[in-house]
Amino acid sequence: MEALTNRAKQVSHKEMTLGEKFYLPAIIKGLKITFQHIFKKTVTINYPEVKREISPVYRGLHVLKRDDLGRENCTACGLCAVACPAEAITMDAAERKRGEEHLYREEKYAAKYEINMLRCIFCGLCEEACPKDAIYLTDRILPSNYSRDKFIFGKDLLVEKMDARIDVSLRKKKKDDNSIL
DSSP: OOSSOOOOOOOOOOOOHHHHTTTTTHHHHHHHHHHHHHHOOOOOOOOTTOOOOOOOOOOOEEEEEEEEOBBBBBOOHHHHHHOOTTOOOOEEEEEEOTTTTTTTTSSEEEEEEEETTTTTOOHHHHHHHHHOHHHOEEEEEOOOSSSSGGGOOHHHBBBBBSSSSSEEEEEEEHHHHHHHH
């Protein structure tokens, strides 16, 4: 039989010494490693008090953007749902009614827009596929929860509030720079 690797070692069956029977060399070696690490600088971050700097290309929670007049940008074209490799986005389109011009930009809008955050892989393909600049991934971290149904984000959680606009100018600039190529 031929060996698969050249790292094979011959096993020896020599008798253990008294120090080896008490595992003293192993204990001393372990204490040496412990004392080396005691005096090193800690890498632990005390999270609620100290927050780690987030990379500028980090892709976190989704947001459905509004225009300057407060109307939703999404026209329910479905390109984001088609582009999503995890099939995490579902939507239902509806026609805008008379008197709703201040709510929706186009005649068609997303009556239901949901993202299953447990299924989402935060790849950003939905952001790239959107022709209306309606969906962006922000630098916000997904909150934890104990039940699975709390991770299906609807329009109530995704559409940005007018009094709390989310700045996506860095992501928008990156998207515009990539479209030039």
